[in-house]
Amino acid sequence: MPKIRAKVRINLHISKLFCTFAENISIVRLNMRWLRAIITGWKDLLFPLCCPICGKVLEQENECICRDCLKLLPRTDQAVLRDNLTEDLFVDEPQFCRGASFLFYHKGKEIQHLLHLLKYGDYPQIGYELGRQAAYEYMQTDFFEDIKVIMPVPLHPNRLKKRGYNQSEWIARGLGDVLGIPVDTSHLTREVNNKKQALQKGIGREQNVAGIFAVNHPEELYHTHILLVDDIITTGSTLRSCMQTMRAFKGSKVSVFAIARAT
Numbered sequence: 001m002p003k004i005r006a007k008v009r010i011n012l013h014i015s016k017l018f019c020t021f022a023e024n025i026s027i028v029r030l031n032m033r034w035l036r037a038i039i040t041g042w043k044d045l046l047f048p049l050c051c052p053i054c055g056k057v058l059e060q061e062n063e064c065i066c067r068d069c070l071k072l073l074p075r076t077d078q079a080v081l082r083d084n085l086t087e088d089l090f091v092d093e094p095q096f097c098r099g100a101s102f103l104f105y106h107k108g109k110e111i112q113h114l115l116h117l118l119k120y121g122d123y124p125q126i127g128y129e130l131g132r133q134a135a136y137e138y139m140q141t142d143f144f145e146d147i148k149v150i151m152p153v154p155l156h157p158n159r160l161k162k163r164g165y166n167q168s169e170w171i172a173r174g175l176g177d178v179l180g181i182p183v184d185t186s187h188l189t190r191e192v193n194n195k196k197q198a199l200q201k202g203i204g205r206e207q208n209v210a211g212i213f214a215v216n217h218p219e220e221l222y223h224t225h226i227l228l229v230d231d232i233i234t235t236g237s238t239l240r241s242c243m244q245t246m247r248a249f250k251g252s253k254v255s256v257f258a259i260a261r262a263t
């Protein structure tokens with residue numbers, strides 16, 4: 001597994017360098033398409049993107065996890081299970097409607113590696129693909145019924161600038177593209193650049209996220225069913241803080257979705 005992970009990282013970074021090189025070469029415009037095609041062809045031949053789990057060369061251009069590994073990731077089936085391990089965390093929130101996590105999170109397993117790449121490995125496409133896969137599977141249930149807006153948990157602008165993307169937004173856009181539901185990144189913001197939640201324990205997790213979010217123009221989302229999206233749920237502190245701030249959306253309902261639920 002370490003050798004596979006190193007190979008995936010090297011090929012991913014080299015692939016991005018080739019793409020950047022192709023996009024920034026300053027030559028006659030008529031020759032640009034031809035040159036880009038040649039560079040892309042060599043890049044795909046010499047440094048193909050591989051599945052970050054098994055190391056297999058990916059066959060589809062828009063894939064970032066092979067079909068075989070995607071099938072083996074541990075589903076929770078929470079879309080059809082009420083009072084599940086995700087919903088249990090939010091039953092005291094007055095706006096809460098439903099909750100589900102797509103996969104179980106286990107340290108040292110493939111899902112931990114995927115989420116680490118998603119969050120810290122400059123590989124947001126993993127979030128998009130897992131969001132799409134969850135949407136396709138959950139469409140067979142009533143989990144997304146009546147949801148009008150998908151809202152990712154926001155990052156603080158400083159952290160967003162440093163990371164370059166919000167992993168929860170990529171998950172949300174994967175969901176939204178399959179479901180045809182708009183993604184909203186403007187009505188909920190993070191006003192405090194708090195410490196990393198993963199470094200906190202116990203009551204410190206609740207304190208670390210208390211009062212860090214804010215809403216904009218809440219009247220625009222009155223009486224709306226909102227799907228709040230995050231990458232991983234551990235204690236639910238971050239999502240509870242979001243929901244407490246979202247009470248300003250009067251008459252609204254909030255359902256919760258995450259890629260993984262830590263147990």
